[in-house]
Amino acid sequence: MTLLEITDLTAHYGPVQVLHGVSLSVPERGAVGILGANGAGKTTTLRAISGAVRTGGQIRFEGQDLRGRKPNEVAALGIAHVPEGRGTLGNLTVKENLQVGAYLRKDRRRIQQDIDHLLELFPNLQERYTSNASALSGGEQQMLAVGRAYMARPKLLLLDEASLGLAPSTAKTVYDAIRVLREETGVAMLLVEQNANLAFTIVDTATVLETGRSVLSGTSAELKGRDEIRKAYLGG
Amino acid sequence: MGTFIQLVVDGLAMGSVYGAIALAIVLVNQSTGMINFAQGGMAVLSAYLAFTFLGLGLPLIVAILLSVAASFIIGALIERFLMRRFMGRAEDTQVVVTVGLLTLLTGICGWLWSYNNLQFPSLFPSSAFTFLGAAISWRSFGTFLAIAGIMVLLQLLFRQTKLGLALRAVADNRQSASFAGLPVGRLLMVGWGLAAALGAVAGALVAPRLSLTPGMLDTTLVYALAAVILGGITSPVGVVVAAWLIGVLENLAAVYVPIIGHDLKIAVPFILLFVVLLLRPQGLFGRKTVVRV
Ligand SMILES: Nc1ncnc2c1ncn2[C@@H]1O[C@H](COP(=O)(O)OP(=O)(O)O)[C@@H](O)[C@H]1O
Numbered sequence: 269m270t271l272l273e274i275t276d277l278t279a280h281y282g283p284v285q286v287l288h289g290v291s292l293s294v295p296e297r298g299a300v301g302i303l304g305a306n307g308a309g310k311t312t313t314l315r316a317i318s319g320a321v322r323t324g325g326q327i328r329f330e331g332q333d334l335r336g337r338k339p340n341e342v343a344a345l346g347i348a349h350v351p352e353g354r355g356t357l358g359n360l361t362v363k364e365n366l367q368v369g370a371y372l373r374k375d376r377r378r379i380q381q382d383i384d385h386l387l388e389l390f391p392n393l394q395e396r397y398t399s400n401a402s403a404l405s406g407g408e409q410q411m412l413a414v415g416r417a418y419m420a421r422p423k424l425l426l427l428d429e430a431s432l433g434l435a436p437s438t439a440k441t442v443y444d445a446i447r448v449l450r451e452e453t454g455v456a457m458l459l460v461e462q463n464a465n466l467a468f469t470i471v472d473t474a475t476v477l478e479t480g481r482s483v484l485s486g487t488s489a490e491l492k493g494r495d496e497i498r499k500a501y502l503g504g
Numbered sequence: 505m506g507t508f509i510q511l512v513v514d515g516l517a518m519g520s521v522y523g524a525i526a527l528a529i530v531l532v533n534q535s536t537g538m539i540n541f542a543q544g545g546m547a548v549l550s551a552y553l554a555f556t557f558l559g560l561g562l563p564l565i566v567a568i569l570l571s572v573a574a575s576f577i578i579g580a581l582i583e584r585f586l587m588r589r590f591m592g593r594a595e596d597t598q599v600v601v602t603v604g605l606l607t608l609l610t611g612i613c614g615w616l617w618s619y620n621n622l623q624f625p626s627l628f629p630s631s632a633f634t635f636l637g638a639a640i641s642w643r644s645f646g647t648f649l650a651i652a653g654i655m656v657l658l659q660l661l662f663r664q665t666k667l668g669l670a671l672r673a674v675a676d677n678r679q680s681a682s683f684a685g686l687p688v689g690r691l692l693m694v695g696w697g698l699a700a701a702l703g704a705v706a707g708a709l710v711a712p713r714l715s716l717t718p719g720m721l722d723t724t725l726v727y728a729l730a731a732v733i734l735g736g737i738t739s740p741v742g743v744v745v746a747a748w749l750i751g752v753l754e755n756l757a758a759v760y761v762p763i764i765g766h767d768l769k770i771a772v773p774f775i776l777l778f779v780v781l782l783l784r785p786q787g788l789f790g791r792k793t794v795v796r797v
């Protein structure tokens with residue numbers, strides 16, 4: 269079953285068109301990567317799904333058209349977005365950031381269980397639980413961003429460059445946790461990464477964007493085998 | 505000693521009024537990044553509404569509460585239909601819009617209720633009680649208590665409720681808030697509504713002392729802005745403390761510093777501002793962010 273289906277997506281910032289036809293689909297419980305150079309339109313694609321940029325083309329989630337919906341309405345359908353740059357709520361504590369993530373949920377007791385579970389997964393956050401999030405390191409803020417999205421208990425998680433600016437070992441910690449959350453909850457993922465090696469530790473299939481167009485897609489194994497992908501994204 | 509205590513309590517009362525307007529300005533600034541120069545003008549309109557409800561024969565407290573509720577709605581509508589169009593625009597555009605709104609509101613009040621002084625009754629008796637040999641007016645003491653009480657309630661709202669958390673989240677990072685499912689537009693309206701309601705309380709409490717005119721809060725706005733800068737725009741508590749400080753110091757200086765007197769006391773917050781900003785550009789309690797007014 270297809271969870272998310274994007275067809276011929278276009279998008280503009282003012283008069284400048286940056287997406288010229290992006291197509292991809294995410295199956296239920298699947299994990300799909302978006303690869304591409306800087307400026308290819310990866311972030312814009314995720315923002316289009318979340319309703320943060322106006323678009324042409326089609327975005328269907330569980331059969332419903334997402335276009336024209338506001339970000340909070342998209343979130344209410346079960347899509348959580350870990351934005352590029354982490355989107356930390358810096359004046360709020362770690363605890364409050366996680367509570368904001370759970371804003372749409374009514375099951376209070378389960379919320380606390382989920383917070384406890386996250387803190388086991390990210391012991392760093394446990395130590396900083398009542399500090400302002402602005403005091404966290406980059407890696408901790410990224411863990412918090414993933415945690416905030418997880419707290420919504422989404423059906424689909426949009427992840428935008430979760431490794432950006434992190435030391436390799438920290439990036440690995442974050443991705444290990446993402447993998448655990450995926451195994452435990454079966455949440456589907458659409459994952460943007462510059463670091464294709466990291467992306468391939470999670471995704472089943474991936475799409476390559478070039479200047480706002482999908483130019484190639486395939487399974488992780490297929491893509492890893494292709495010379496142009498190895499050269500461009502896997503460091504040879 | 506008696507005079508001193510009296511001056512301090514009177515100063516705290518006026519300082520509370522400055523503090524309420526200042527807090528309203530902070531509320532709006534933290535959620536939208538704007539400085540609302542019309543905050544005082546909106547509070548004056550609220551006081552006129554209370555005055556009108558009073559004229560319909562309603563008891564004073566009911567008239568004030570109705571005006572507070574109406575002000576909440578007016579504030580929310582101003583956000584939705586006026587300010588939202590200018591969000592994210594250049595700061596000077598926003599300044600022009602809110603100053604324009606101030607002028608418009610003053611004009612509307614003058615047109616509907618005239619520019620004459622109107623007598624507005626006080627919630628508190630005009631008598632005084634004695635404390636440590638000082639005669640303290642119930643009005644000053646009541647004004648101080650009422651606004652201090654409201655500030656505690658606001659603090660509880662922001663720290664202890666889901667709505668308060670949502671308002672702070674929107675103020676902090678609008679995009680993350682919306683990605684988490686928070687209805688950002690509606691929360692911005694609530695923020696403006698709360699600010700307007702707070703201003704309405706301040707307006708109703710100070711109107712008996714200043715007597716009601718369309719320009720009643722023009723000076724108060726200046727003091728409130730001084731408190732905002734002095735306290736640091738990121739610190740609601742700091743802003744209120746700064747407002748109290750200004751209220752008390754201006755009262756004391758007017759009496760104890762002969763060259764200042766009542767005519768020059770408006771200079772007090774600015775001397776204070778000047779000194780503090782030289783030493784601590786981020787304000788007494790604020791964090792280091794750039795504040796442009
Ligand atoms: N807010 C914006 N306004 C104007 N142009 C933008 C904006 N955000 C991104 N762009 C442009 O859109 C293109 C795609 O950007 P983006 O989606 O961020 O790419 P990626 O995430 O793949 O690096 C780039 O050329 C970028 O310069």
Ligand SMILES: [Mg+2]
Binds near residue numbers: 311312429
């Ligand atoms: Mg990007």
